[in-house]
Amino acid sequence: MELQPDSGSFSVDKARLAALVKNKNHEILGELGGVEGIISILRTNLVVGIHGSPQDLHHRRKTFGANTFRKARIHWFVDLLVSIFTDFINVVVFALSMYVVVSGIMINGWETGWKEGTYAFIIFLVFFIVSPIFELGTETYFQKATEVCRLVIVLRNGLMQQILYNKLVVGDVVYLKKGDKVPADGLFLDGHSLELDESKITGLKEEQTLPKMEKVDNSNPFLSAGAEVVDGHGTMIVTSVGRNTKCYQSKGEIYINEKTLLESETKYLEAYLEKIKWVVAFSYLPISLGRYFSGNARDDNGNRMFIYGETSVLYVSYDIVEIILAMIAISIAMDTSSFTWAIKFNLARAINKLKADNVIVKNISSLEKAALGIAGILIDESGTSTVNVSNPTERAILSWGVTELSMDLEKQMQDFCVVKVQSSNSSRGILLLSDNRFHVHWRGPAGTILTMCSSYYDNSGIKRVLNENLRTFLEQQMENSDSSKSQFIALAHTEVTDQDSTVEQDSLTLLRLLILIEKEQEGTNEESDLNVKLIIDKDSSAEDTNQTEVLVSFRSTQGDIVICDGNFASLAMVLRWGRCIWHNTQTFLQFQLTVNITSLLNTYIAYSEFKGVPQMDTRLTYVLVQLIWVNLFMAFIVAVNLGRENPSDELESTTTSNKLQLVKGTMWRNLIAQVVYQLVVLRIVENRGEAIFNASEDANQSITFVMPIFFQVFNMINARKIEEKNIFLGIRPSSIGLAVVLIFIPVALVELIRKLVGFERLNPIHWIACIVIALLCWAVALAIKFVPVRFFSIPIMAAINKFKALYHMLQFQALKIFNSLI
Known part of the structure; x- marks a missing residue:
């Protein structure tokens, strides 16, 4: 059938097409002549699709937009500021900080009264900004790596093709099957029992949504980007892409990929830790307020801070606000945002490495599943990864043309x-x-x-x-x-x-x-639970062209992971990388859980022991700076460093099961030992450090400040091995170099805030003592690995499983009530 490229203007604009699906507007659909009218207006042929030439694609993108969603940097920064200043906790923090500024000026005058509230405002603001910036960097790296995973099947110029979802244009005919995500807004053309789940495009948070099923047929032809095909199959014509889609306009983004196994499991861990940290933080209030109103709180001169009937309301409100800010500082001591960074960095790096070895990861979760033995891996014998969806015969011919005739497929398609x-x-x-x-x-x-x-x-x-x-x-x-x-x-x-x-x-x-x-393959692992699919050089028979296309489409989408070079040795590489992702994520979680639990308990105990009200220009300031560096900067550095660990031979020989367990008993054993050691040392240093180090009060504050930083530098090396006693086995020189560089960071931090909080420079003896004490965490790590795991894993995992069950039950009941109200 003849198909000429389109260059003239279209008789409909993108705004009207966007309103068509966004509002499921049958009136607009009727005015445009129904689905047949839309097909004619967009100059699409149901038999051969659109022309698909570079000129045609450029013209369609220029008229209707591209299927991309990235915002300009200035827009992202504005959105970041808006999100920061509209978050409830952030608004409370900033409002309280401003109150401290105003009341501080009223109490102490302009010269010094503004400092405490201003310091708190700036440091909290930095904390709230740094985390999204790191998240953006990780997300950008992840999105670039996973672009190849987002493939859609379209009909262009009579040929079924697999293209990246961001190459989709208005007018494309798209094939959908069960499990696919709708890549753009469009209208139903043909299919059987097509049913969508539109719960993720409601604009509500994920935890507020229940499945929202929608049957799609000729009477209800509207398909929204981001919806998941839960049943049936069919074809659609694209009417809106990118920022013009219903999902983007309601949520500002489109989720093409589901949460992976690691992300889903981490979500429960984060929820568990969030509950714990707020329970701990709120428990500080009665302790501190009780001490304050009982008259036991003392200032630096030993005077009572509250005397009933004498202390003014201004002074009381000033002190109470500082206590509340200290409570919030305790809560942010446990920051779990870095968990997602590590997972996405590990996945992105593995995908990039596999891509370089001709392995395409079509389903991101499949890499994690490969480690558990439940992924579908498709091995393409042809050795050619072509964008066209074709049968095995055509792939073999293309492979022969490329290897034997040095044929340039891209040039042939252009010529x-x-x-x-x-x-x-x-x-x-x-x-x-x-x-x-x-x-x-x-x-x-x-x-x-x-x-x-x-x-x-x-x-x-x-x-x-x-x-x-x-x-x-x-x-x-x-x-x-x-x-x-x-x-x-x-x-x-x-x-x-x-x-x-x-x-x-x-x-x-x-x-x-x-x-x-037909090529006979050797080396298959019959004992493996992996679902391995092999494309052989035997063509499938079909009664007609349409059936052939369905068979081709079916075969091309069965594998979660496609090994394009047909080499079974690549299968072992996929397994190694799958297990490496799990291992690297677990090593980071062991590190970060140690940091979070230690920071939370140490901050809580320090504030609870404090006899007065934490002053924001002294204790609160250096605690916040310490948390920003340890919980955010160190977390990001360690996530990248541990994520760069390559698969080891030990991982390949490790036996796995398909039972998901993110935090193992060995990890709890290791991190509990580290938390106990670090916490004991930090409390001894803070309370007895002046006598032990023969240091002044200000010098001891400096030691208390730098000790947690040194602990986490050496804990980064220690966390590399969860079960092995030799933590230096297979270590990269860059990790050693990074640790050496990070050791000098506390020196710079002490100089940075020394004038703000009254720190004193440490002499070489003090620095050496701090480093030696921190180094002893390696000895603790070695000693604890001789203790049987059963003493740690059973009670902790039982508690987490009970929390999961309770969390699911409460979430389900809350969602039922919420959905009944709306």
Whole structure:
């Protein structure tokens, strides 16, 4: 069928098309002539799709927009500020800080009264800004790495093709099946029992949504980007893309990928820790307020801070606000946002490494599932990863053309324009246009194609007559071959005067006669639970062209991971990377849980022991700076460093089960030992450090400030090995170099805030003592690994499982009530 490129203007604008699906507006649909009218307006052909030439695609993107969602940097920064100043906790913190500024000026005058509230405001603001910036960097890296995972099947110029979802344009015909995400807004064309879950495009938070099923058919043809196909299959025509879609306008983004196993499991861990930290933080209020109003709170001079009937309301409110800010500082001591950074960095790096080795990860979760033995891996023997969705025969031919003839597929696609495509049960003909000349190519079973040929090209490229003797010889060779293991394919060509010319029965010239032999693979692991699919060089039979396309589409989407080079050795590499992702994520979680629990308990105990009200220009300031560095900067650095660990031989030999366990008993054992050691040391240093180090009060404050930082520097090395006693096994020189650099960071931090909070420079003896004490965490890590795991894993995991069950039950009941109200 003829298809000409589109260059003229369209008779509908993108705003009207966007309103069509956004509001499910049957009135607009009727005004535009129904679905058939939309097809005509967008100049789409249901048989061959859109033209798909570079000019056509450019014209459609220019008119209707591109299927991209990235915001400009200035817009992202504005959105960041808006989100910061609209978050409830942040608003409370900033309001309280401003109150401290105003009341401080009223109490102490302009010269010093503004400092405490201003310090708190600035440091809290930095804390709230730094985390989203790190999150953006990780998310950007993750999105770039996973672009190849987001593939959609479209019909362009008569050929089914797999393209990246961001290459989709308005007018494309898209094929959908169960499990797919709708990549853009569109209208239903054809299908069977197509049902969508639209719960993720409601604009509500994920925890506020229940499945929202929507049947799609001719009476309800609207499909929204981001919806998931939960049943059936079908085709759609794209009407809106990118920022014009309903989902983007309601949520500001489109979720093409589901949360992975690691992300979902981490969500429960984060929820568990969030509850714990707020329970701990709120428990500080009665302790501090009770001490204050009982008259036991003392200032730096030993005077009572509250005397009933004498202390003014201004002073009381000032002190209470500082206590509340200290409570919030305790809560942010446990920051779990870094958990997601580590997971996404690990996934992105593994995907990039596998991509370089001709392994395509189509389902991001599959890498994690591969480690558990539940992923579907598809091995493509052809050795060619082509964007066109084709059957095994065509892939084998393309592979031969690339490897043997050095054919440039991209150049061929640019030099030739597809005019017509004709298919039969076993053969395919295509009419191409190049340099104003029409070329007809046929590919099919050799017996069929030979009857259409009257000549052939020899090895020298000379055209010769295909006589009966040669024809008979070729037919005998095909008959004598083992038809169960080989397949003869012929390629033929001729030129015609115009696109309407008919090809004579025997006017073709034979180009090549190819033999496809089924390749026997060795080395499959029969004991593995992996779902391995092998594309063999035997074509699937189908009764008609449409059925062939369905079979092709089905086969091309079965594997979660596609090994394009057909090498079974790559299967072991996929398993190694899958286990490496789990291992690297677990090592980071062990590190970060140690940091979070230690910071939370140490901050809580320090504030609870404090006899007065934490002053924001002294204790609160250095605690917040310490938390910003340890919980955010160190977390990001360690996430990247541990995420760069490559798969080891130990991981390949590790036995796995399909039981999901993110935080193992060995991890609880290791981190509890570290938390106890670090917490004991920090409390001793803060309460007895002046005598132990022969240091002044200000110098001891400096030691108390730098000790947690040193602990986490060495804990970064310690966390590399969860079960092995030798933590230096396979360590990269860059990790050692990074640790050395990080050791000097506390020196700079002490100098940075020394004048603000009254720190004193430490002498070399003090620095060496701090480093040696921190180094002892390695000895603690070695000693605890001799303790059986059962003493740690059973009670902790039982508590978490009970929390999960309670969390699910409460969430389900809350969602039922919430949805009934709206």
